[in-house]
Amino acid sequence: MWDYTEKVREHFFNPRNAGLLEGANAIGDVGSIQCGDALRLMLKVDTADERILDARFQTFGCGSAIASSSALTEIVKGKTLDEALKVSNQEIADYLDGLPPEKMHCSVMGREALQAAVANYRGETWIDDHEEGAMVCKCFAVDSVLIEDVVRANNLTTVEQVTNYTKAGGGCSSCHEGIEEILAKVSAERCTAPIPAPEPVAQPMTFHPSVPSAEAPVAEVPATPTAKPKLTNFQRMRKIEETIESVRPMLQRDHGDIEVVEIDGKNIFVNLKGACQGCMMEQATLAGIQEQLIEALGEFVQLLPASYLAMSPRR
């Protein structure tokens, strides 16, 4: 059960100004049925001085959504539209003695309904304002403008907070990067101190299918291997074994493995095992290991699947 304040409970159990408002001349419909919240705010505005004479709401939503709507109508009554537009989502939450962080989006919805209702009264199209922003969170249909506004207004610094306030990022998580970019942008504006530049990311040696490296196929070998003193046969075999051993943990991490079957001149025959076997990225894996071997041995070698052994003329 959520930790609702007494005020939230009270406004949920006895909502103020619920139901249709006859003669409303400003109506704001906002929300998303997908996330379970939707709100219609109805205002009766005095056309002479734009003062809100009466306000009512209808809400499809949880306890805090209904309480936030109730609070909103109480707050805006008697205000002029311009005064009402200054009401922030934080004020709605404060009016209720606070909302659980996960439920802050209910107060954000209240503020949006207010903006939509004012736009409706003034004959503006409020939604246009919103379509300027790119859709960031597809799960909950939250765009970049809204996220940016909420981040600014509430001094948010983490993705988790953004999710609590806007729901953005609360679904499939695929937009977390996008939200982080917005956070970084806003924080860059706010903060005069230079932000440390991101460290150059070292290119990891990857043999994993999920990180396809479009490296050259096996046949193509990078030129100019560094010249190294010639190794004895034994030393060479040891070197090959060491190099193979060093890459095995990486393959094992992905449930694969490799073993050397035969060394025939510049041809090294290996068996790929486990998940590596028949893996689509087999070629890329072999190419990557081949490069390491060339580096270690200081000579051209070719890494081949053991199945080629039968086809290769034996010396």
Next chain:
Amino acid sequence: MNPIYLDNNATTACDPAVVEAMLPFFTEQFGNASSMHSFGNKVALALKEARTNVQQLLGAEFDTEIIFTSCGTESDSTAILSALKAQPERNQIITTVVEHPAILSLCDYLEKEGYVVHRLKVDKKGRLDLDEYKSLLSPRTAIVSVMWANNETGTLFPVEQMAAMARSVGAMFHSDAVQAVGKVPIDLKKTKIDMLSLSGHKLHAPKGIGVLYLRRNTRFRPLLRGGHQERGRRAGTENSASIVGLGKAAELAMQHMDFENNEVKRLRDKLEAGILAQVPHAFVTGDPANRLPNTANIAFEYVEGEAILLLLNKQGIAASSGSACTSGSLEPSHVMRAMGIPYTAAHGTIRFSLSRYNTEEEIDRVIAAVPPIIAQLRKLSPYWSENGPASQENAFAPAYA
């Protein structure tokens, strides 16, 4: 007014007889079952009796097929990870989209680790397509994990038939049966099910105790290694008091099996019919003809579940909801979404799950309480006007929707 507890699929009250059976194991019977002295021996004998009771409840052929664990989730993880470790030549998992997170989260993780996970879809009534299942079974299938009954709708799955199909390709079959054990008869020795999970607190035993059924001769790798407890298949000193409690609960469940499937079912049906007769635009989710005897999941259109729960709670009635707002995940129940329930209804689903302790008088009270709550909330809903959903021209179409 006495509170009414209709959330028994979440957890159940410990039966007083279970508590009584457990108490000595917190005091004089404190011994370690592994010890050579009489302190330990008495405990070991009590554990043996509990094991036999669980064996009988599950219809297992041998008592050694019962492994005590800490919970249903541990049993699920042990089963799936064991099947993968023991069969390195097989790298595929088949499960369903409506499993408990104990299975789904693990499978998501394993998928990232490189395993192939197939998730069987369900139709509008939450039923599986066995042709789809058959087409996915292959010599690469390591394990199939399908719940015996769904926790939200109570829908029963044809696990016995599916286990036989899995066996035909040499795959292991596991069932998360935490919702079914104690509510429907189970006779594992007559099935091809290799592994099964149960959780004590779903059948009036305490929390913190579970069981993994492991068919004799099933290849196995333990999750927890250490001492020789549970024959080395689950190391760690036995939770003796809880095991004894679960044994007692299993005994009681067997005694009440007929009651559960007749009397509890009758009350569930009465509750459901009573509510649906009074509330328009409400329907039962899942497969009503084929489900647990204690579960009723009703979708109330155009209202939101958390609001319903709060108002029910005010009257001392406890139930649960598939609504997004109750989960903290901000998304409505994955089970409701998988069945294609419209959002306006999925957010308003309420699960009433009964137990043998519920009375006729309680059910009557709930039948009386629900309709006014729904009416009250619909009056607040922008999707509703007067006596029905808002008509086309007045239809509520919020920005963002």
